[in-house]
Amino acid sequence: MATMSRSQREEFLAGAHVGVLSVADIEPGRGPITVPIWYAYTPGSDVSVVTSPSSRKGRALDAAGRFSLVAQQEAIPYLYVTVEGPLAGREPCDLERDLRPLATRYPGPAMGDAYARGWLAAGTQATVYRMRPERWLSYDSTAEFSA
Numbered sequence: 001m002a003t004m005s006r007s008q009r010e011e012f013l014a015g016a017h018v019g020v021l022s023v024a025d026i027e028p029g030r031g032p033i034t035v036p037i038w039y040a041y042t043p044g045s046d047v048s049v050v051t052s053p054s055s056r057k058g059r060a061l062d063a064a065g066r067f068s069l070v071a072q073q074e075a076i077p078y079l080y081v082t083v084e085g086p087l088a089g090r091e092p093c094d095l096e097r098d099l100r101p102l103a104t105r106y107p108g109p110a111m112g113d114a115y116a117r118g119w120l121a122a123g124t125q126a127t128v129y130r131m132r133p134e135r136w137l138s139y140d141s142t143a144e145f146s147a
Helices: 006-014 056-064 095-105 109-121
Strands: 019-023 033-037 039-041 047-051 066-073 079-092 127-131 135-140
Touching: 006 039, 006 066, 006 079, 006 135, 019 056, 033 056, 039 095, 047 056, 047 066, 047 095, 056 066, 056 079, 056 127, 066 127, 095 109
Parallel strands: none
Antiparallel strands: 019 033, 019 066, 039 047, 047 127, 066 079, 079 127, 079 135
């Protein structure tokens, strides 16, 4: 099994992959909350996600104070990066600083703008949760599938 170098894993995580967030649930006797999510990451910085603080996911993030995120490439060669760490910050989401860049990163400018405006129109309270990466796991199957 081939792991990625630090620069490779950071570059991969910085790509536009739908992440899978995992956080300890707030309800006793339940497994972790594990959900797909858009995220932002720049090499050497924190991982950021946006959600409503009143959602189950937001309440769990506040209670746990940490989360894990995995980003993967589902086509051969298989690649993934998993990162885990404590919350480094939490602040109200700003449309221009946080939500619009995140929304346009995934479906593009037109659909991203519509998505961001929809959050505002619905009056959804959004919070940016930032995680400081402490632990990394990575996998690159390129060599295994090379001819």
